[in-house]
Amino acid sequence: MRKGKRVSHLINNIEVIDIISEGRSVLKKEDIVIFAENGVPGDFVDVEVFKKRSSYWEGRIICINKESAKRIKPFCEHFYQCGGCKWQFLKYEDQLFYKEKQVKDAFRKIGKIEAPDVIGIIGNKADKYYRNKLEFTFSNKGWLDKETFSTGIPFKEALGFHVRGMFNKIVDLKECYLQAEPSNSLRNAIKEYSLSKKYDFFDIEKQDGFLRNLLVRTTQTGETMLILSFFYEDISKINDLLNHVSTKFPELSSIVYFINDKKNDTLTGLNPVLFKGNPYITDTISGNKYRISPISFFQTNTLQAENLYNIVKSYLDGVGEEVVYDLYTGTGTIANHVANQVKKVVGIEYIEEAISDAKVNSEINNISNTVFYAGDMVKVLNDELIAKEGKPDVIITDPPRVGMHEDVVNKIIELLPKKVIYVSCNPATQARDVLLMKEFYNVDKIQPVDMFPHTHHVENVVLLNRK
Numbered sequence: 001m002r003k004g005k006r007v008s009h010l011i012n013n014i015e016v017i018d019i020i021s022e023g024r025s026v027l028k029k030e031d032i033v034i035f036a037e038n039g040v041p042g043d044f045v046d047v048e049v050f051k052k053r054s055s056y057w058e059g060r061i062i063c064i065n066k067e068s069a070k071r072i073k074p075f076c077e078h079f080y081q082c083g084g085c086k087w088q089f090l091k092y093e094d095q096l097f098y099k100e101k102q103v104k105d106a107f108r109k110i111g112k113i114e115a116p117d118v119i120g121i122i123g124n125k126a127d128k129y130y131r132n133k134l135e136f137t138f139s140n141k142g143w144l145d146k147e148t149f150s151t152g153i154p155f156k157e158a159l160g161f162h163v164r165g166m167f168n169k170i171v172d173l174k175e176c177y178l179q180a181e182p183s184n185s186l187r188n189a190i191k192e193y194s195l196s197k198k199y200d201f202f203d204i205e206k207q208d209g210f211l212r213n214l215l216v217r218t219t220q221t222g223e224t225m226l227i228l229s230f231f232y233e234d235i236s237k238i239n240d241l242l243n244h245v246s247t248k249f250p251e252l253s254s255i256v257y258f259i260n261d262k263k264n265d266t267l268t269g270l271n272p273v274l275f276k277g278n279p280y281i282t283d284t285i286s287g288n289k290y291r292i293s294p295i296s297f298f299q300t301n302t303l304q305a306e307n308l309y310n311i312v313k314s315y316l317d318g319v320g321e322e323v324v325y326d327l328y329t330g331t332g333t334i335a336n337h338v339a340n341q342v343k344k345v346v347g348i349e350y351i352e353e354a355i356s357d358a359k360v361n362s363e364i365n366n367i368s369n370t371v372f373y374a375g376d377m378v379k380v381l382n383d384e385l386i387a388k389e390g391k392p393d394v395i396i397t398d399p400p401r402v403g404m405h406e407d408v409v410n411k412i413i414e415l416l417p418k419k420v421i422y423v424s425c426n427p428a429t430q431a432r433d434v435l436l437m438k439e440f441y442n443v444d445k446i447q448p449v450d451m452f453p454h455t456h457h458v459e460n461v462v463l464l465n466r467k
């Protein structure tokens with residue numbers, strides 16, 4: 001891949017004309033296209049170009065001379081530092097417009113569909129407090145703005161999210177609008193108590209310090225799980241902190257902690273220690289119960305997940321006789337959601353713990369027509385499995401952002417099920433995979449859903465019917 005030439009020059013007062021994939025804004029000067037972050041179509045800006053490639057330049061907006069009518073004041077005081085919610089400067093209806101457009105662009109440019117018939121995006125009912133899970137990081141070096149930093153004031157402890165583009169700086173959050181209470185009160189109380197006891201906040205660069213991460217998981221049914229990770233085990237400090245939290249927040253249904261002395265924050269493979277309550281919380285989607293353990297995957301926007309799964313179910317339109325494969329099943333949520341409409345669902349997923357959760361989720365809902373397999377899709381979706389479980393009438397697939405491996409796409413083409421229902425959080429890789437299947441399938445429905453207001457992310461469901 002060509003890297004492009006590093007440059008530095010200023011272009012004054014040019015117009016932002018569009019927003020494209022990954023939320024990048026497009027600026028145009030004569031016939032030169034410039035990509036930059038954080039522009040809103042209709043803004044007139046000064047841009048510092050830092051890289052020139054043959055077909056486009058890359059730049060940084062350094063001054064907005066005239067604001068677009070689409071631009072609004074971000075409602076969060078942390079907006080300019082925090083790495084979350086990057087689109088708060090756009091009205092929600094404009095966010096939806098540009099998300100839908102991302103899907104259209106992907107299917108036109110990458111999927112080679114001349115005029116993709118995209119159904120209107122399903123927006124989130126509320127644009128705040130829509131997440132059921134948030135993870136905060138403790139740091140002994142909270143972010144300071146340039147002015148404060150230049151006064152020589154020492155760094156302070158912080159508990160919050162990473163600063164945009166910086167792995168080692170944390171914004172000290174006072175209020176976050178992503179998750180309902182008790183999320184903010186819990187985070188603030190834990191920080192206050194830890195400071196009063198002079199507990200060490202993690203030093204990301206030196207990889208040292210007692211307090212590491214804090215996760216809060218909530219359910220629509222009113223349960224809350226608090227998860228803490230400590231860099232080392234100090235039982236007396238841990239008991240002291242967790243007893244304090246447990247007394248102050250008697251409503252917590254579960255308190256779990258991990259000792260994490262690894263170089264990264266992920267908790268996979270570590271032993272959860274149960275301090276209080278249940279080792280899991282339970283949420284419901286369309287009447288089905290889903291058990292959520294501290295690190296298991298569960299869609300983070302439960303209300304929109306229900307809408308998404310109902311779209312999948314309506315496209316499936318089962319009559320009780322279909323063999324359905326749910327590829328990349330995670331904890332089997334889609335598999336269990338559609339099971340009552342079909343003969344059998346075969347779920348496949350890489351992570352073994354997720355497959356254990358998927359089986360439990362079938363059990364607690366008295367669903368007996370699902371089977372689950374753990375392993376790499378390329379290897380597991382093979383002739384032996386098909387011979388054992390039967391040829392799929394329908395394949396539902398929900399891969400990660402990179403999309404499906406080409407071998408998996410080829411296997412689907414070889415199996416040629418009547419329908420393929422393709423759920424994706426990345427329309428670009430989805431359109432790439434759909435292009436490979438287009439010779440054999442009609443693209444009959446393209447339905448975007450907004451799971452993450454104030455971000456450029458968009459979820460998309462595509463229905464392919466065999467020709």
Ligand SMILES: C[S@@+](CC[C@H](N)C(=O)[O-])C[C@H]1O[C@@H](n2cnc3c(N)ncnc32)[C@H](O)[C@@H]1O
Nearest residue numbers: 328329330333349350351375376377398399400
């Ligand atoms: C977008 S999530 C699917 C979520 C699930 N359908 C749901 O709604 O809860 C993608 C899943 O693919 C799994 N995955 C990623 N690469 C995989 C691979 N090569 N083989 C099998 N599963 C894989 C991930 O572990 C993850 O659970």
